[in-house]
Amino acid sequence: MDLEQFYVFPVRARLTSDKRRAIEAQIDENAQAFEREVSYKWLKRGEERFLRILSDPITIEVVFLEDRVECYGAAPAWAKLLLTKARKEDLKNRIEKVLIGAGLVEAPEA
Numbered sequence: 001m002d003l004e005q006f007y008v009f010p011v012r013a014r015l016t017s018d019k020r021r022a023i024e025a026q027i028d029e030n031a032q033a034f035e036r037e038v039s040y041k042w043l044k045r046g047e048e049r050f051l052r053i054l055s056d057p058i059t060i061e062v063v064f065l066e067d068r069v070e071c072y073g074a075a076p077a078w079a080k081l082l083l084t085k086a087r088k089e090d091l092k093n094r095i096e097k098v099l100i101g102a103g104l105v106e107a108p109e110a
Helices: 017-034 077-082 085-101
Strands: 004-010 039-045 048-055 058-064 068-074
Touching (some): 017 039
Antiparallel strands (some): 004 068, 039 048
16 A cells, blocks of 8 residues: 555654653543554655654555645545545644644634
8 A cells, every 4th residue: 555645744843752642541541432543653755754653454664844834645446436525624723633632833814
């Protein structure tokens, strides 16, 4: 499965150890909302630091760059059919909420 870019969020602060722990705590707190087992692992590819989140059958990679956070995802074709526009928006909101809670991005203006 190839990763496709889902979302890009401009950052207000760089990823630090404290922000990383805040992200982990928020994922752990919100994992029940996914109604599936959620696991995650911090990885590095060259200079790129990213977080891989697995909730079978979906894989999400959150890449932390200096000026933005990019979210990528991969899923089998049958799972993509179930990922409706509303579910994509819900996923975006959940990821954004975690990033806001960690102090990496600013809350969107209402």
